[in-house]
Amino acid sequence: MFPPINKEEFLNLSNLEKIGWAYDSQDMNREAVARVMTVQKNSYRISDGNIEYLAHLSGKFLNQVTDSLNFPAVGDWVDVHKLQDEQKAVVNRVLPRKSQFVRQAAGTKVEAQMVAANMDIVLIVSSLNHDLNERRMERYLLSAYESGATPVIVLTKKDECAADEVADVMARVEEVAIGVPVVAISNVTCDGIDDLMAHLPAGQTAVLLGSSGVGKSTLVNTLLDRAVQETKDIRAADSKGRHTTTHRELFVLPNGALLIDTPGMRELQLWEGESSMDSAFSDVETFERECKFNDCRHDTEPGCRVREALENGELSEERFQSYRKLQRELAFERRKQDQRAYLEEKNRWKKLKKQRQDHDHFLKKRR
Numbered sequence: 001m002f003p004p005i006n007k008e009e010f011l012n013l014s015n016l017e018k019i020g021w022a023y024d025s026q027d028m029n030r031e032a033v034a035r036v037m038t039v040q041k042n043s044y045r046i047s048d049g050n051i052e053y054l055a056h057l058s059g060k061f062l063n064q065v066t067d068s069l070n071f072p073a074v075g076d077w078v079d080v081h082k083l084q085d086e087q088k089a090v091v092n093r094v095l096p097r098k099s100q101f102v103r104q105a106a107g108t109k110v111e112a113q114m115v116a117a118n119m120d121i122v123l124i125v126s127s128l129n130h131d132l133n134e135r136r137m138e139r140y141l142l143s144a145y146e147s148g149a150t151p152v153i154v155l156t157k158k159d160e161c162a163a164d165e166v167a168d169v170m171a172r173v174e175e176v177a178i179g180v181p182v183v184a185i186s187n188v189t190c191d192g193i194d195d196l197m198a199h200l201p202a203g204q205t206a207v208l209l210g211s212s213g214v215g216k217s218t219l220v221n222t223l224l225d226r227a228v229q230e231t232k233d234i235r236a237a238d239s240k241g242r243h244t245t246t247h248r249e250l251f252v253l254p255n256g257a258l259l260i261d262t263p264g265m266r267e268l269q270l271w272e273g274e275s276s277m278d279s280a281f282s283d284v285e286t287f288e289r290e291c292k293f294n295d296c297r298h299d300t301e302p303g304c305r306v307r308e309a310l311e312n313g314e315l316s317e318e319r320f321q322s323y324r325k326l327q328r329e330l331a332f333e334r335r336k337q338d339q340r341a342y343l344e345e346k347n348r349w350k351k352l353k354k355q356r357q358d359h360d361h362f363l364k365k366r367r
């Protein structure tokens with residue numbers, strides 16, 4: 001799918017390109033550009049592909065910023081003033097993003113939080129040895145499309161499944177993810193890792209998304225393996241060992257692709273409000289389950305347990321109303337998501353068709 005890049009070509013890339021730089025603007029001062037590798041409490045680790053700097057936001061930035069989404073996130077490109085000798089820098093501005101992952105904080109107030117920026121690919125990770133949750137897969141796909149990046153589905157723990165089981169799950173995934181590449185891998189045997197690498201070309205940035213325990217950290221290690229081995233060798237050579245305390249969130253893979261793995265991304269769940277509502281309103285839901293009709297609207301239906309609870313004071317009117325309100329908001333969010341997904345899908349097909357036409361045209365011309 002992507003032209004493979006060989007080591008020599010990679011070495012010829014500029015420092016910025018090695019960490020994923022793909023802006024075509026000519027008037028940008030490349031000397032003043034860096035990428036955010038890690039977000040710390042009040043500072044950032046940034047890199048220009050050659051040197052890493054500890055960066056802070058400029059006073060002007062802090063004065064002007066109005067929205068939490070405008071703060072730098074892992075993967076962001078920033079306009080900086082470097083203090084080369086001290087390996088420190090001041091961030092003046094965040095460059096326009098190509099894509100972004102925003103996390104919706106739970107609760108009724110819509111409070112968004114930046115998770116990662118400027119990724120080209122979203123690796124949706126799911127494991128083969130657990131029941132496939134198609135709805136969750138769909139939600140991950142939606143959030144991938146919504147972010148502006150391209151999804152690739154990675155099914156882990158291939159070593160724990162028979163070939164026909166693998167084929168079965170892959171077919172089911174392909175049904176919910178029409179046209180999305182699906183790769184089955186094992187972190188134990190490394191089976192399928194080459195297939196996966198074919199979707200991670202040099203200079204492109206991928207981010208990991210998936211539930212706990214599916215093997216994301218293990219996959220990072222598998223993909224980094226060679227690089228990690230190399231650092232181990234360096235450490236062994238230098239007798240004291242070098243202790244790097246900073247936790248990295250953006251990695252350069254041995255083939256030149258970039259990988260973002262942040263805690264924020266791990267916690268990311270679409271419609272977080274929905275799952276937290278489940279626990280926050282479990283009392284209302286218990287009554288709801290005892291209603292005579294499954295689709296009871298708790299209005300004038302006979303045998304409505306919710307009405308009964310409201311009348312005898314087991315449930316307060318206020319609490320019931322806030323539950324209603326949250327439900328309406330979630331229903332609205334869902335419709336919005338569905339509409340957006342539909343448009344995205346339509347657009348994607350249009351683009352794919354165009355790409356195919358261009359490709360056919362190109363082949364014809366070559367003949």
Ligand SMILES: Nc1nc2c(ncn2[C@@H]2O[C@H](COP(=O)(O)OP(=O)(O)OP(=O)(O)O)[C@@H](O)[C@H]2O)c(=O)[nH]1
Nearest residue numbers: 156157158186187188211212213214215216217218
């Ligand atoms: N057999 C097998 N086990 C795997 C594979 N990948 C990961 N595991 C195991 O699955 C468990 C969970 O893996 P993690 O990498 O910690 O999962 P994670 O997705 O990072 O989980 P969180 O950190 O909770 O988000 C570990 O015990 C791994 O050793 C695989 O391909 N095959």
Ligand SMILES: [Zn+2]
Nearest residue numbers: 291296298304
């Ligand atoms: Zn009812």
